Amino acid sequence: MWGLCVASSCLREPEREIVDVLFSLDARAAAPSAGSGLQPLGARLFERAGCAQCHAGDALGTDGEVHGRATPPLADVARQLVFGWDGDVGELEAFVRRELVQRAGLGDDAAVRALDDAANSLDDAAVAIVAHLSTMRSRGRWDRYVEGDAAALTAGERDGLVAFVEAGCATCHAGRNLGGRSVHVLGLAEPLPGREPRAFRAPMLRHAARTGPYLHDHSIARLDDAVRLMARHELGRTLADDDVRAIVTFLHATTETD
Ligand code: HEC
Ligand code: HEC
Structure with missing residues (x-):
């Protein structure tokens, strides 16, 4: 689905239609x-x-x-x-x-x-x-990428975007902001230790690289740990370290402004 390359040296370009469907469905963005x-x-x-x-x-x-x-x-x-x-x-x-x-x-x-x-x-x-x-809007390489400029993200950042989508993160963190659209149970796949599963809004991740600590109570200090926690507790999977790193690299790119 995400192209034919698997070798790490191979430049992966996510399919444009999938980027369009997942990340450019922001009707309200057009009407500030x-x-x-x-x-x-x-x-x-x-x-x-x-x-x-x-x-x-x-x-x-x-x-x-x-x-x-x-x-x-x-x-x-x-x-x-x-x-x-x-x-x-x-x-x-x-x-x-x-x-x-x-x-x-x-x-x-x-x-x-x-x-x-x-x-x-x-x-x-x-x-x-x-x-x-409504005037507090950021604009940077991620916006240009979503609008069709494939070269606006580096190959490493695109790998991170592919890892993000393949892991299933975009089920809850979609749109230009990567979230802020829907509510989900925290602990959906596996309850967090010592916590009853409970619903929260999946927040936008667009600025996550600059806005730690993480979760509604700041209980997670590091972004990579938040990514691992999400994979395990929301999706029931363990991500390879390379995928975690790639996702973090991608998230850093989304908060950059021109
Ligand atoms: C004492 C700190 C504090 C002050 C003062 C404050 N806020 Fe907030 N604001 C918060 C916190 C904490 C939340 C998250 C609340 C929650 O979701 O339970 C929040 C949430 C919000 C959100 C929702 C953001 C989102 O992602 O959905 C908006 C919008 C907002 N505040 C606007 C305002 C405005 C406008 C004012 C002034 C009238 C204001 N806030 C004053 C702390 C504050
Ligand atoms: C089933 C829905 C769902 C899936 C799938 C999901 N998340 Fe989340 N995510 C949430 C919810 C809900 C929260 C808010 C939880 C809280 O604050 O307690 C959240 C919070 C986060 C946060 C913290 C953001 C902040 O500002 O505090 C990060 C980072 C994050 N998710 C990344 C990811 C990544 C990366 C993936 C894929 C590996 C992923 N999420 C998959 C629902 C989901």
């Missing part, structure tokens, strides 16, 4: 609300409401800390289909509204107006912040 003119208000509210205290640190929008749960990166968040680690919210505006109320303590419309008189209500504030978040 950033052009609405609300972005400046959204950026202001994001600062004033204190969002940047946790969703900051660098351009990815995470402090790398656990506040009950790990702070997810907000770069490319607008492309996701489900939000939060539970993945129980399907609209970004609804999740932002929840953050405004629960984390920023803005309980009603009056509290929002007190923060910035250009915003009339909680709903307005959520729409403006989503316009702001």
Whole structure:
């Protein structure tokens, strides 16, 4: 399925149709609300409401800390289909509204107006912040690769992509962001030691190389260990060290920006 080469010296180019099916199905990516003119208000509210205290640190929008749960990166968040680690919210505006109320303590419309008189209500504030978040998009070699430029990834990175797909990772980590689309049981193939199997959103992996520690509780320090854990506990398989290394190399490439 993935071409005829098996020798390691052989340059593997995943079949284009498979890349298209697995990684370019991001309908919402084409429709950012950033052009609405609300972005400046959204950026202001994001600062004033204190969002940047946790969703900051660098351009990815995470402090790398656990506040009950790990702070997810907000770069490319607008492309996701489900939000939060539970993945129980399907609209970004609804999740932002929840953050405004629960984390920023803005309980009603009056509290929002007190923060910035250009915003009339909680709903307005959520729409403006989503316009702001929609501008937090990264673009790099991985995007060019998905759009058809095979040479945008190195041979080693393409090997990693092949290993990623062949192992079955893309069943749950698909789309341009490699995840953020669906909810699955953690421990599906084999329960994690000392934990009841429980459902979580399969997060985007696009920035995983820069956003450790891993999992919703940061219980795994290293990316290669997270890859091994996933193979074993989600897919019931043990990956060869070469495949783990290749997948990690591939994941590093996806977070690079131009
Ligand atoms: C105290 C730290 C903290 C603050 C302040 C904070 N957040 Fe969060 N944010 C988190 C954590 C932790 C999560 C993951 C929560 C979960 O899934 O249970 C999260 C999740 C999110 C998500 C979902 C990301 C995803 O991958 O689905 C969005 C969007 C978001 N926050 C936006 C905001 C906005 C907007 C504000 C300001 C109103 C804000 N946050 C304030 C810590 C914070
Ligand atoms: C059956 C669905 C499923 C499959 C298959 C799967 N994953 Fe995951 N993955 C998840 C879920 C769910 C989480 C979130 C678990 C948590 O945070 O506790 C996750 C989390 C991760 C994380 C941590 C990301 C972060 O930011 O914390 C990495 C890395 C990862 N997966 C890589 C992989 C790789 C590589 C493969 C293939 C070997 C794979 N996954 C296969 C569902 C899956």
